[in-house]
Amino acid sequence: MVGRETKLNLPQELDFLREAANADKVRRMFSHMRFVKIPKIHYNYSSDTILTMEFCEGGQINDLDYFQVHQLDRHKICRLLGALYSEMIFRRGYVHSDPHSGNILVRRSANTGQEEIVLLDHGLYCTLPDELRIDYAKLWLALMKPDQDEIRRVCERMNIGQNYGLFACIVTMRSWKSVTAGIARTEIDDREYFLDRTSKSTHRSDPLNFRGLDSIPRQMLLILKTNDLLRSIAFKLKTEHRLDSFSEMTKHYTRAVYHHSIAATQSLLSKIRLYLAMYVLFF
Numbered sequence: 668m669v670g671r672e673t674k675l676n677l678p679q680e681l682d683f684l685r686e687a688a689n690a691d692k693v694r695r696m697f698s699h700m701r702f703v704k705i706p707k708i709h710y711n712y713s714s715d716t717i718l719t720m721e722f723c724e725g726g727q728i729n730d731l732d733y734f735q736v737h738q739l740d741r742h743k744i745c746r747l748l749g750a751l752y753s754e755m756i757f758r759r760g761y762v763h764s765d766p767h768s769g770n771i772l773v774r775r776s777a778n779t780g781q782e783e784i785v786l787l788d789h790g791l792y793c794t795l796p797d798e799l800r801i802d803y804a805k806l807w808l809a810l811m812k813p814d815q816d817e818i819r820r821v822c823e824r825m826n827i828g829q830n831y832g833l834f835a836c837i838v839t840m841r842s843w844k845s846v847t848a849g850i851a852r853t854e855i856d857d858r859e860y861f862l863d864r865t866s867k868s869t870h871r872s873d874p875l876n877f878r879g880l881d882s883i884p885r886q887m888l889l890i891l892k893t894n895d896l897l898r899s900i901a902f903k904l905k906t907e908h909r910l911d912s913f914s915e916m917t918k919h920y921t922r923a924v925y926h927h928s929i930a931a932t933q934s935l936l937s938k939i940r941l942y943l944a945m946y947v948l949f950f
Contacts, residue, residue, distance in 0.1 A: 682790075683718035689789040690720070696759060702747050702776075704785045723785045725772030729903035737775060741904040742911050743782050744773055748900065749912025751784060752893050753919035757804050760795035763788075764889055766896040768903075793889050799825065801927045803890065804920035810839060811917070813849045826882045834883075837891065840898060855908070921948060 687708040694705040704723060712719035726733030728748070734741055755762045765788055772785035802821050809817035822831035835846050845853045901907040925945040929938050
């Protein structure tokens with residue numbers, strides 16, 4: 668799978684005019700998120716083999732010393748980062764395909780004086796099919812309830828099938844015991860492993876019976892990589908127990924499901940009820 672992805676993506680990543688176009692697209696797409704900075708492209712000095720862009724000062728997002736020296740709010744940065752990637756995944760379906768800390772800078776904006784995130788390396792983006800985007804949002808709603816039957820149904824639609832228990836553990840990085848009890852209701856134990864093979868399912872077969880996830884949609888691998896990025900940054904910044912980035916994610920996947928339901932119904936009364944239900948959830 669890695670070789671296939673490399674063969675597919677490498678020509679795109681080496682086309683710098685494509686990267687420039689991606690940067691411009693993302694700058695427009697996230698212009699409403701004032702805390703996001705996308706370096707401007709200098710087209711007069713760029714070609715398909717050379718990319719010249721605006722130089723942006725900043726520190727790497729996992730550099731705790733930089734946060735302390737520049738008095739940046741670690742929790743706020745984690746929330747902003749969670750909001751940015753949640754917007755990509757759950758609303759836009761257009762996701763940065765190389766999520767790692769070296770591609771994300773933080774700084775204090777010279778214009779607003781507030782924390783700002785600088786997103787680098789726009790060579791490769793992944794477009795999520797709407798069906799996958801909504802199913803992933805529904806999966807998180809089912810995980811938060813928790814609703815094992817809905818978890819299984821959503822995973823079946825995502826072509827994960829009998830490995831739904833393992834996949835739920837991978838997505839949440841919690842044990843199956845915690846997933847079934849409700850990840851919002853159980854504290855993270857330092858000794859807790861993401862795969863708890865001693866847990867048993869209430870279904871006929873053990874959902875942790877793992878034979879491989881070869882059938883997983885390729886876009887989902889990128890989403891899992893993004894989840895790992897958010898967790899690793901929270902760990903480096905010592906904010907993991909606050910779950911700042913994932914609290915932002917909750918708002919976005921909930922909105923995604925409600926907006927999808929609102930768009931799908933023709934009944935004005937149903938639309939009003941859904942809007943009211945969403946309003947009650949957030950306010």
